Amino acid sequence: MDQQALRALEACCVQEEPPFCSAACPLRVDVRAFMAALTKGDTRSARRVLDRHMPFPAIVGRLCEAPCQAACKRIEVDSTLAIGLLERYCVAATEQVLKPPKMPAKGGRVAVAGGGLFGMTAALDLARKGREVHLFTPAKELGGTLEEKFRSHLPDDAFIQAASTLSGYGAHLHFQVRLDADALKAFAQDYEALCLDGNEIDMAGLPFAASTPDPVTLAVNDVGCFGGGAPNGPDFQVIRQVADGRRAALSVERFLQKVSLTAEREREGSISTRLFTSIEQVQPQAAILPASGAEYNSTEARAEASRCIQCECLECVKQCAFLQEFKEYPKTLVRRVYNNLSIVQGTRSANTMINSCSLCSQCTIICPHDFPMAALCRDARERMVQTEHMPPSAHDFALEEMRFTLGDACSLARHQPGMDASRYLFFPGCQLAGSAPEQVSATYQFLMDQLQGGVGLLLSCCGIPAQWAGDEALFQETLASLQATLDAFGKPELICACTSCLALVRKHLPAYASTSLWEILAALEHLPPECRTPTQPLALHDPCGARDNAGLRASVRQLCGRLGVQLHDTTMPEELADCCGYGGLMQFANQPLGRKAATVKAGRSEYPALAYCAMCRDNVAGAGKASAHLLEYLFPGKAGDDPLERANPGFSLRHENRSRLKEQLMHSLWQETAGDAPAHSALRLIIAPDLTSLLESRHILHEDVQKVIFHAEQGGNYLLNPENGHRLAKYKPVRVTYWVEYEATDNGFIVHNSYSHRMVLPEALP
Amino acid sequence: MSTLSFTHPTSWRCAACNQDLQPQKVAVTYLHSVFHVELMACSQCGFVLVPEDLAIGKMLEVEQLLEDK
Ligand code: SF4
Numbered sequence A: 001m002d003q004q005a006l007r008a009l010e011a012c013c014v015q016e017e018p019p020f021c022s023a024a025c026p027l028r029v030d031v032r033a034f035m036a037a038l039t040k041g042d043t044r045s046a047r048r049v050l051d052r053h054m055p056f057p058a059i060v061g062r063l064c065e066a067p068c069q070a071a072c073k074r075i076e077v078d079s080t081l082a083i084g085l086l087e088r089y090c091v092a093a094t095e096q097v098l099k100p101p102k103m104p105a106k107g108g109r110v111a112v113a114g115g116g117l118f119g120m121t122a123a124l125d126l127a128r129k130g131r132e133v134h135l136f137t138p139a140k141e142l143g144g145t146l147e148e149k150f151r152s153h154l155p156d157d158a159f160i161q162a163a164s165t166l167s168g169y170g171a172h173l174h175f176q177v178r179l180d181a182d183a184l185k186a187f188a189q190d191y192e193a194l195c196l197d198g199n200e201i202d203m204a205g206l207p208f209a210a211s212t213p214d215p216v217t218l219a220v221n222d223v224g225c226f227g228g229g230a231p232n233g234p235d236f237q238v239i240r241q242v243a244d245g246r247r248a249a250l251s252v253e254r255f256l257q258k259v260s261l262t263a264e265r266e267r268e269g270s271i272s273t274r275l276f277t278s279i280e281q282v283q284p285q286a287a288i289l290p291a292s293g294a295e296y297n298s299t300e301a302r303a304e305a306s307r308c309i310q311c312e313c314l315e316c317v318k319q320c321a322f323l324q325e326f327k328e329y330p331k332t333l334v335r336r337v338y339n340n341l342s343i344v345q346g347t348r349s350a351n352t353m354i355n356s357c358s359l360c361s362q363c364t365i366i367c368p369h370d371f372p373m374a375a376l377c378r379d380a381r382e383r384m385v386q387t388e389h390m391p392p393s394a395h396d397f398a399l400e401e402m403r404f405t406l407g408d409a410c411s412l413a414r415h416q417p418g419m420d421a422s423r424y425l426f427f428p429g430c431q432l433a434g435s436a437p438e439q440v441s442a443t444y445q446f447l448m449d450q451l452q453g454g455v456g457l458l459l460s461c462c463g464i465p466a467q468w469a470g471d472e473a474l475f476q477e478t479l480a481s482l483q484a485t486l487d488a489f490g491k492p493e494l495i496c497a498c499t500s501c502l503a504l505v506r507k508h509l510p511a512y513a514s515t516s517l518w519e520i521l522a523a524l525e526h527l528p529p530e531c532r533t534p535t536q537p538l539a540l541h542d543p544c545g546a547r548d549n550a551g552l553r554a555s556v557r558q559l560c561g562r563l564g565v566q567l568h569d570t571t572m573p574e575e576l577a578d579c580c581g582y583g584g585l586m587q588f589a590n591q592p593l594g595r596k597a598a599t600v601k602a603g604r605s606e607y608p609a610l611a612y613c614a615m616c617r618d619n620v621a622g623a624g625k626a627s628a629h630l631l632e633y634l635f636p637g638k639a640g641d642d643p644l645e646r647a648n649p650g651f652s653l654r655h656e657n658r659s660r661l662k663e664q665l666m667h668s669l670w671q672e673t674a675g676d677a678p679a680h681s682a683l684r685l686i687i688a689p690d691l692t693s694l695l696e697s698r699h700i701l702h703e704d705v706q707k708v709i710f711h712a713e714q715g716g717n718y719l720l721n722p723e724n725g726h727r728l729a730k731y732k733p734v735r736v737t738y739w740v741e742y743e744a745t746d747n748g749f750i751v752h753n754s755y756s757h758r759m760v761l762p763e764a765l766p
Numbered sequence B: 001m002s003t004l005s006f007t008h009p010t011s012w013r014c015a016a017c018n019q020d021l022q023p024q025k026v027a028v029t030y031l032h033s034v035f036h037v038e039l040m041a042c043s044q045c046g047f048v049l050v051p052e053d054l055a056i057g058k059m060l061e062v063e064q065l066l067e068d069k
């Protein structure tokens, strides 16, 4: 990712765009923060917000026409916030809290002709910037020709205070100066820049060559003369005077610094904002009117301010456990990813974050600007793998499982028994084979009965774990072998039971025909004869893998309808579905977050869950929610158990189920025997249930335990505790060293504990 | 370089050598880094003990630090 890509991604997220009120305010007053402070009753903090961006708050806070108000988002719910009245309340209730700093004097003499709000603001901003400012007015006081209808709202000494503020910043004020042609000519000559306040000066009759002020720079000529503000009349607006004064001061600054007057000034003044704010959850609440008829009291002000929505986007964060966990929104997150990738020496503190995204694209669907979070995190992972900065512990376990599934123990590709061609190839996917092997067999049998032209079987893995892990080489290798199988089978139509497999095949092998099991089943005339209607209402949990496949989701609903399921949607149905925590290998790289994601998904409905993704089914069950796979109703198991009561089988059982399924199918359908099982697999283990869950969370498979004990017992290399007869042994099959504390009995090995580490001990070195 | 010690009295004995475990200096490695630590080990065959609390505590911590380097 280069700087440009970073910028483009950052710009995609609108969370940091100004809220509607502040965008409309030409002074960019942080109205949202102002309202937040008032809501807390913290009037001083509210005043601080005004002091920061508003010149002369005691005057402007009382007189501003509040153009922000018309822009307030709340109008879409009921009525806008009374921003103007609340500002008036605030400045009346407080003294100045924050005094913006004055920068060191840096030369540059500027004359300001005219003491109206335009001239006052220009003088103030320039004085704060450290310029030597001289303000001239024919009047005895500041304020220009401001009319009584405005003045009547101000304290008597408002302009005296303003004068002392200006003097405090070092501005020189010259009262009762005639601003005639000679005076103006002299200013133009004697000062490096000149600001003309149209409230006291006739801009049409200037004694030197000048045009009407340029709308962007307010320049009237190119020798440092700027003009703004308006005479009294219909065009006069307090906020315009002030905004122009600020604009003119900025132009003078640029003029004195000899930089472009025009570059990048689009964000000055009232602007439009790209912010998105949902008002879906906002309850109507009537506007508070001052009981006195004129001004708010403190209770009223607080109540009115509390109507502020505190406009922001965060639509994605509201739903996503990952974004919530890392307390980021995509705009800030993308910078952390970028910085992480740029580190040459030092700690890559964002590794875990990058590996925690489930790559499910829920946020992208939700985002008004389609922020591509999944692509960002996945590409970052690929980069980390390429540069050898991917933490091995993040994905090792999942990738080992994938290799196991692809290996001889589990993988199988056969034409339908008795046939030598396949029009279809049934591909249950690694997780369904692990979670519900009985349903895989039954489904395959049903497909063979129903479909013409031969239905082959492919037990394997599509390679998505490698893709998620950023291991592009491994992914391409897996994909190539899948492609080779499809070619060898004469390009049959691949029937995927797993929505993620299907999405992957469609994306990466677009030339091959593929479809979902659900669409195939929905198109058949009859449901499987043994199918069973669930007795209670169920909530359909769509998987994240079906996000882009509306047809598939409709087929599932059609099947549920025919099955007579009393079906409910979750609060995040269809393309909005959450990931269960498996996606992107989240649950491996960040186990606690994976659990949280499963819990969030489980909590999207009060009804028991019906899933059509094996991992969703298992993870939602793991989160303590009764959960069944649709195939368990279409093809109920022989034991007749309630599928809703089936626990999460976990990694170990899924691991064993996959190899057992191959063995069984080879035997029952093709009358073949699978190759010899490894010797360690014959060891009988006795594992208490709570130890089973500890092993699961430590990613230690029963097979790993078998390997440790097998090697220890074979060579007699173990430690012995004479007090209780326990043995402690270790073994390092690939990268991880596993330790098992166990007891040898006549019935098998009682496992007491197991743990692992990745650090390599000396005797294990090559 | 000082050697971190993780030794402590233990009831585990080496079954193969019929020996008590003794503190022993060993070099453990991870991702191109070498650490010299003192662990309990069989003085005869060199079987090194990594107790559970070390594996899931300090060792894991260091592993993760190194992984993020
Ligand atoms: S939905 Fe998320 S990514 Fe999209 S603009 Fe809002 S905060 Fe940013």
Ligand code: SF4
Pocket: A019, A020, A021, A022, A031, A032, A035, A071, A072, A073, A074, A081, A083, A307, A308, A309, A310, A311
């Ligand atoms: S609701 Fe609050 S933050 Fe949103 S536009 Fe109105 S005043 Fe501004």
Ligand SMILES: [Zn+2]
Pocket: B014, B015, B016, B017, B018, B019, B042, B043, B044, B045, B046, B047
């Ligand atoms: Zn020994």
